[in-house]
Amino acid sequence: MLTHVRGWRRGWQERSKLERIDLYTRLTMSVIPWIFTLSWQLAPFASDIRRAPLPMALALALLVICVAQCVVSNRNVRASYAHYHGTAAFPRRRMLAPLALLLVALGLLAALAAVDGVEPPGLLMMAMNVPLALAMTQVLLVPVRTFLVQSLALTALTTGALAAAGVRGGILAGVVPATLFGCVLVLISFRPSAWSLSVMWQAEEARDVQARLAVAEERLRFGRDLHDVLGRNLAVIALKSELAMELARRGRPEAVDQMVEVQRIARSSQQEVRDVVRGYREADLSTELAGAKGVLRAAGIECAVVGDSGAELAAPVQAALGWVVREAATNVLRHGDPRRCTIRLTTAADEVVLDVENDGAPMTPASAGSGSGEHGSGGSGSDGSGSEGSRTDGSGTDGSGMDGSGSGLPGLRERLGSLDGSLDAGTAGDGLFRLTARIPRTARTPRTPRTSHTEHASHASHAETRAALLEERR
Template sequence: MRVRGWHRSWQERSKMERIDLYSRFTISCIPWLFALAWQGTPFHHDIRHEPLPLALGLALLLVSLAQCLLSNRNLTASYGHYLGVSAFPGRRLLAPLVLLVVAVGLLATLAGVDGVKGSGLLLMTLNAPMALVITRVLLVPVRRFLVESVCLTALITSALAVAGIKGGTLAGVVPCSLFGCVLVLISVRPSAWSMSVMWQAEQARDIQARLAVAEERLRFGRDMHDVLGRNLAVIALKSELAVELAQRGRPEAVDQMVEVQRIARASQQEVRDVVRGYREANLDTELAGAQGVLSAAGIECAVTGDSGGHLPPPVQSALGWVVREAATNVLRHGDPSRCLIRVGVTADTAVLQVENDGATPAGAASSPASAPDGPGSGLAGLRERLAALDGSLEAGPAKGGLFRLTATIPLAALSAEPGEGDGSEGKPGTAEEPRRRTPGARRAPMSLCAAAIVAPGVMVGPEGPASWRNDDDRGTGAARR
């Protein structure tokens, strides 16, 4: 919840950090402005231009500037105390209190030697408590602060009365001192309260996102349990039965293992269906989701062009992942005000473009050189998904300070690809099978395990271990895509 160092550039900060920095900077400037205005103005006309009054006024100005330095030094600690991040060390108030007493003493001495006129004295009275109360207002409740302000006003008034100030000038000291304290109360404390509310809202959004992820994990776990729980229990029971029958030399053991093989195949397909449902992205859904998320983040987002609803499912899934990754990069790495998503579909090609005006941070974070290798890792993962469909991905700065990401997928090759409507899909030994497999997909060892379990000479229909291996490879490739 703290601003991570004053040395970071403005563009590297999040929106909340920028607001936090602006609020702290504003509060830090308040005592300096008051010291230079209210403590420096009387030097022109109100302070007598003689050595002693000028020396006292200059000393009072230096003490006020020292108070400003201490106020700025204590601001971070008092801010953290108000936000509940850390406790304010009480010893830090000792030096400001001493300087306040010194300032009141110098002010009373200057008034006692008749070195300042009434209006200048009132301005100096306004400035005297400012630096201390800016720190104090964030440390105590409002009621206690008001009581302390009254006590501080009584101290300043008493010191000036002892110095010989009487009449209307002394009567004006009371409202001036109280006005300075109340001015700090109504300006500094609401600012800190607003920051506290915004940080809590930011934290609540983070917790909400984590809860959503946890809920999705639980749902995925429930689905996997529902899919595999009963089948694995049946496999265990039938395996035990097969062992008992095999030990007794009964031929029914082979039938039990064939049934185990069938249930394992069915479970494998069910797991693929569950994983595919989680890993495949729908283009229409992702476009609507990206527009809603970016708009909620204060980024003007427009979606133009073809909806892509008539595209083949693999193309929609790949482009949906591009939209999801692009929207994530815009939110995490850039600070744009506008984002444009265009979908263009012709007879031969599907093109998706995502443009935003946050070119520098988004481009640096999403450059191909910095993207980690491996599937599902930023732009490298998107290129792998598109490469499975003979597609391409380009990303980089564009004219006008924009960052543009372009995904292109040829449709002619997909429509002419064997295995769609010609009955060749799933047949082992198809010439196109190696090309369609995702690069890097490994052969699953399930077929070898099945061959070792099933007794020699027992064939399980035309879908023997070889064809099972091909199906497994295709499932692995689809899951990786």
């Protein structure tokens, strides 16, 4: 839900767009009562307050009370916002001070009217200003209908106090719309602002959940692939090792053959794991483009897929570009503050070019490099989709690079490198981040995974080993 903006001294550029809106809204609610006080409460001093000791003293005392109302209102802004968004209950004892100040202000205004110390225009402006500080807090604490009823009651109280002070005729009648105008002004300005901010925070939360779901789905897929590849082979290794142990105890030379077979299966399993980690299992380009567009739009990011469809490309090229699209879409969700993303596929006579460009790239030293950053469509955090599938390269290293730039880009470069392709990623100015993948149309055919053949061999070896082990135990 709603998270508090941390630290009023943080730089404006360090905040996300939503944090800036949140801060702007809160500052606006804090500044508005001061604007009303400095305009509606000070303006009568120019010509409407009678130049006499008692009227001036009463007017100055009323001004001090109004300033105190502003201070109390500013202290209640955060608590009233939290109450409206449902993150914390507003302590009702905090309303005691605003109510007491309101009653004192009404008493001073009535006394000022009773001594004929203010002209009618000044009286109406003061009557509008007196209840505003209280209304700005109360409008976020109660339903709209309740607030309107309370506004009518406050108008009746103000009108009654001035009537008791001797205000009559059109001036008294003008107090009613003036007081109601102030309350309605607070309602139509503050309540929609708080509602809009709540909707934006909920959308931000939904976007974060969407990104987490994408990461969880990728982890499940990766786990299933590893289980499929290693499960049967490890069972075969365990059985053959047990058979070799039985044979060795009996001094039979076949134990060496069984251990050689264990070594072969272990090396084959290692290669299969590398194939899974490198992401050699095919990803469909059209499916990934449609999925990226749907996921980004669901997260509130405007996504456009333009250019060629890629249907005429060879299957290995489509698979490699599909992985690029999946990695890019996941990282657009997880990094920066994007609002727009464009995926462009261009098929030329000699090469295929895939561009993924998004806005909202943070202008930090880490992201302003030449493509090693983790933001946007090219980077990969530790949880990014596909990063789990790129942590181990063909040599058994972590693939993270010497610069610590994350595992997503090295993994994508390895995939494209098997097709003589290349990958460039980095900031493109004006807060844009661009990832560009290039694959020649005459790319060499990548190595075919040996998973299918090994699975059949492993299955047969599993059965043969179990039968042999049972025979030895007899």
